[in-house]
Amino acid sequence: MNGKLNVAMQKFSRSVIVPVKFMAVMGLFLAFAVILQLQFMPAFIQTFGELIQTMMNGMLDNLSVIFCIGIASSLANKQKVEAGLLALISFLIFLAANNAWLSINGMLAEAGEMGLFGTGQGLVLGFQVVDMNVFLGMLIGCLVGYFHNKFSTKEFHDIFSIYGGARYTFMLLIPTILALAIGLSYIWPVINGWINSLSNIILTTGLIGVFIYAFGNRFLIPTGLHHLLWMPFCFTALGGTAEINGQVYNGAANIFYAEMANASSITQLDSSLRFATFGFVKIFGSAAVALAIIYCANQKRKKEVKGMMYPSMFVAIVAGITEPLDFSFLFVSPLLWLVHSLLTAISETILWAIGARTFMLYGLLDAIVSNSVFSPSITKFYLVLIVGLVIGIVWFLVFVFLIQKLDIKTPGREDQIVTADSSNSIVGAEEPVLTVDSNQDEKKIIAGLGGSENIELVTNCFTRLRVTIKDESKVNHKALESLESSKGIVNNGKNVQIIIGMNVQDFKENICEILGIDES
DSSP: OHHHHHHHHHHHHHHHHHHHHHHHHHHHHHHHHHHHTSTTSOHHHHHHHHHHHHHHHHHHTTHHHHHHHHHHHHHOSSOHHHHHHHHHHHHHHHHHHHHHHHHHTTOOOOOBTTBTTTTTEEEETTEEEEOOTHHHHHHHHHHHHHHHHHHTTOOOOGGGGGGSTHHHHHHHHHHHHHHHHHHHHHHHHHHHHHHHHHHHHHHTSHHHHHHHHHHHHHHTGGGTOTHHHHHHHHHSGGGOEEEETTEEEESHHHHHHHHHHTGGGOSSOOGGGGGSOTHHIIIIIHHHHHHHHHHHSOGGGHHHHHHHHHHHHHHHHHHOOOHHHHTTTTTTOHHHHHHHHHHHHHHHHHHHHTTOOOOOSSOHHHHHHHHTTSOHHHHOHHHHHHHHHHHHHHHHHHHHHHHHHTTOOOTTOSOOEEOSSOTTOEEOSSSOOOOOOGGGHHHHHHHHTTOGGGEEEEEEOSSEEEEEESOGGGOOHHHHHHSTTOOOEEEETTEEEEEOOTTHHHHHHHHHHHHTOOOO
16 A cells, blocks of 8 residues: 555656746746846837746746646656646636536625635636635646546447547546536635645744755655655745735745746745745755765776766756766765755755845756846845855765765775776676666666566656556666666665666657657
8 A cells, every 4th residue: 555655656746847847947037037127128128028027927827727737647657648638628627617616606705905815716717716726736637647547548439439538538527527626615715724724834933844844855855755845835825825916826936936027026035935945955065965975985986986976966056956966875875865964954944044035946047047136135145155155065074074984885985896807807886887888778777677568657757767667576676776877776666766867858768669658
């Protein structure tokens, strides 16, 4: 039971990342749009900036439907286009059904001076419905994904063939969505009250809350479930609610993006920002860890370790993708990972305690562009630089001390052995490293997973190839770990994750092509 639950949570966290990845692009363009509208800009440039901002607001204000389609499409094992279309249709008919039920039963809230804010209802694509925000998209997206995988393979014959496949799934979804629309008219107002209460508790726990949130967000990365922690706080009401320029926004990231769009009228950033500063560790912590590993490497292997660490460090700092670096030491020493997570929590707590209000959701590039629309007196970005320099040195010294004192076998420190073939050939591992043609790694990964007949599903996230297998006993972990393209293995029962790096998308597509799996 726990295995199935873990696999389900893995699939959900992976599917949520699909739309979230586009949020980074939206944030960058929104920041540029605000810059283009500064007073000293020519009129035609300001107009261009306003157009871009309007476009990005179109995405920001409709995240629920975006999450719905993204999650359903990602969860679908096959026929992803049909799954996405089913998600959109289901979302629309829910809005219509929920609005109709509220109207028929006299349950529609009346707008006040602040519109529908505080009534538990809101406008979504022109429909006044229960205010579930992104949760609605997540719920319907998961529901459609489940129904699609379970029923879309059902086919009928002769004159009824048109009702098979995805159409059959749609027929089943219609009464299900209707029941959901009616039920949530009564259930969600209660849940909404709980969410508001929980959000208020978290928002009022002060520095302890910041510490726990920051620690969990980093410590859970090996499981791939850290998305389940930060995503709700950044994109749903769990992270806070704020009214900006007459519009209500939920979630730390959404609130900040809205503040960016109204930067000229913002004198203080919303307190929900405490949930959107975990890019600090990606920038400063990653640099400290990478340099510590290089420093502690054996002298003869420093060049080799630099070749591995510098690219990983660069991607982590600039783009905020830390997995390639994280998995270079995580499995070698869980203690280092624990310390890394604790230093992350301490850093974010210190930043919040001394008044830093800097948005850092991804990497350095996003942090600079996003915060540039505000005065340094508002973001206190200079505090981030000061704390980053000081805590970065501490980070470096702590890692160096632990690696050397405990003789931790980080990259470049592995026990070296002489191979039987040549007394001059040295490899740095307890097992000889398998040298392979990188063009053949996809086939070797398939073989290491027990062959094509043992592979059930192949997907990926930012840096990980995620494979669902049938028989975990057939997986050859040593073979997978020995590949040059593999930076680590995470085994959660029948869900195997192979850390590839930024080119994981190409790996997945090549493997799917070899296996004959349809990605459409």
